[in-house]
Ligand SMILES: O=c1ccn([C@@H]2O[C@H](COP(=O)(O)OP(=O)(O)O[C@H]3O[C@H](CO)[C@@H](O)[C@H](O)[C@H]3O)[C@@H](O)[C@H]2O)c(=O)[nH]1
């Protein structure tokens with residue numbers, strides 16, 4: 001087994017990529033980067049062998065039992081365990097050869113001079129000035145404009161899907177503030193270049209700090225006032241050019257229906273900062289939209305930026321960012337160059353992905369918002385194969401990956417050189433043309449070019465299809481996070497977000513290129529399994545739901561459905577349970593997380609299984625048969641003071657009467673009642689053996705549900721469980737109790 005795997009992995013690496021560069025170039029002996037296998041590989045593989053035997057024997061046991069006496073319950077348990085086995089098997093692909101990389105920025109000078117650095121186009125998406133406050137995206141833009149990178153090679157493009165002049169106004173203000181902020185950061189070698197984060201942390205103070213802070217505050221107040229008023233009064237406009245720009249927002253202009261707006265706010269060849277140095281380009285883009293044409297959400301927005309930037313700067317390297325993902329390290333692009341400029345690098349390297357890391361996560365991460373397993377542990381597992389998938393933000397691409405063959409529009413060709421000013425009439429006309437909503441009609445955009453359409457998780461889908469085409473990627477996870485973003489701080493937002501992901505992932509699971517059929521062949525079997533694991537992410541809900549209800553309802557009916565505590569099969573169950581939980585716990589601890597964080601993460605896994613995943617599955621099928629038109633519901637980045645207070649105290653926030661909460665609360669009720677009933681039964685009958693496992697399961701669920709009981713009965717604050725939900729769930733639990741005897 002060990003050998004087969006090694007061979008497989010060697011095959012995957014037939015073209016050695018990303019190892020140390022020492023062997024390349026005869027004179028240079030300093031590495032740009034190294035890549036080593038994590039030491040846990042062998043243990044993982046050994047454990048996988050033992051565990052798979054255990055799973056096989058359990059499935060065998062189930063089949064025998066089923067042949068013996070066919071009941072709905074044994075069928076359900078078999079189904080649950082089969083799904084668990086599938087998810088376990090696919091998850092092993094991440095554990096076969098996780099790697100760790102290091103980058104040596106200090107060695108880059110041996111390979112390239114600053115003048116050799118490639119140009120870099122940064123894309124930032126925003127979609128709604130009320131859910132994503134303009135100051136948030138302004139901060140993100142300022143943090144990347146201040147990168148330690150030659151300014152004449154840097155351009156920042158902002159996509160405003162909200163089509164809002166408020167956002168444009170915020171960026172006009174930002175362009176002015178940037179002429180002070182950039183020299184300030186560079187002169188004082190500031191590391192924290194997102195102004196908001198900088199002023200919030202107690203950083204070192206310089207003579208001009210107070211003045212800069214004052215300017216920042218002035219800008220913030222102006223922008224927030226304008227957003228609150230919803231319009232820009234004349235007093236806020238500083239020159240004719242600005243009022244002319246706003247004049248494009250005519251009465252017919254709505255966020256869903258309007259012509260494209262491309263506005264150059266800073267141009268490096270003209271604009272200087274206050275110390276006389278050049279500024280990077282800053283361009284505002286609001287793509288044209290029409291009610292009658294699909295806009296394909298974020299994928300559509302990024303494709304417009306790909307084209308607009310092609311007509312203006314056409315940089316060979318592209319960084320995509322979300323509104324809230326600000327740069328936390330000015331050296332990041334140079335770090336990426338250590339891979340891109342390595343002469344020995346595989347020419348098929350398509351992108352370098354940084355993990356999504358979030359600021360403001362509470363101490364014990366009650367909502368598992370860090371997504372440690374998904375964004376970090378599993379990503380380093382894929383990195384050992386052909387590389388991680390794209391996660392939508394914090395990713396540096398080679399422009400070439402998005403432009404399949406040569407384009408019919410000459411301005412969109414990769415080697416098209418832009419010599420004219422980006423503010424010239426011709427360039428602007430072309431930029432507006434490619435940002436129009438009709439441009440993509442009858443083109444290969446979204447199918448063979450650009451970000452791919454057809455899934456609500458355009459990032460996962462695009463990364464997957466790029467890898468199917470043979471592109472490889474690298475996972476770069478430096479000690480100091482390269483980017484930091486917002487994570488929702490109430491349960492409802494988190495569950496909604498994960499539900500949207502579930503729908504999008506199912507769209508990948510059942511598309512023509514399903515990872516389970518196409519991916520395993522065209523990339524490699526292990527990577528195919530990794531993609532399948534996430535594509536089918538929401539089927540976790542099947543075993544979780546079955547295990548949350550069936551054994552407990554059986555308990556209430558005195559039906560024993562698991563082996564007795566004295567039977568050997570019982571030990572098998574215990575081994576399977578402890579093995580899976582133990583391995584994940586160990587992984588968390590080895591990655592420097594606390595045991596509480598792991599605990600909360602596993603709780604969120606059940607909560608997701610009983611809410612987002614169930615509803616995601618349902619939503620996907622409704623969408624599939626054409627009943628629902630579930631779209632990209634943007635996650636709000638507005639922070640409510642009270643909510644934030646509760647979050648920091650580690651208190652769960654339910655608040656809204658959402659159906660998403662119903663399965664969880666119903667399960668909480670059923671588990672509590674069945675456990676209490678079980679205790680009574682055991683005391684009366686003195687027979688624990690047969691029901692022991694069911695009691696164990698119920699008690700485990702109760703411990704997990706503790707915050708729910710508090711929210712349902714003990715709390716009085718705004719974040720408690722709405723009474724309506726509690727009442728409905730009690731009724732549902734009662735109904736389940738009444739119908740259960742039919743089955744047992
Ligand atoms: O029609 C749309 C919808 C969204 N966005 C932007 O997409 C980004 C992500 O939206 P958000 O609401 O924050 O969604 P999340 O679920 O937090 O995003 C995760 O999941 C998305 C879908 O997989 C990825 O695109 C993101 O990069 C990833 O962070 C934001 O910058 C939005 O402004 C648009 O530009 N246009």
Ligand SMILES: [Mn+2]
Nearest residue numbers: 322324486635
């Ligand atoms: Mn987000």
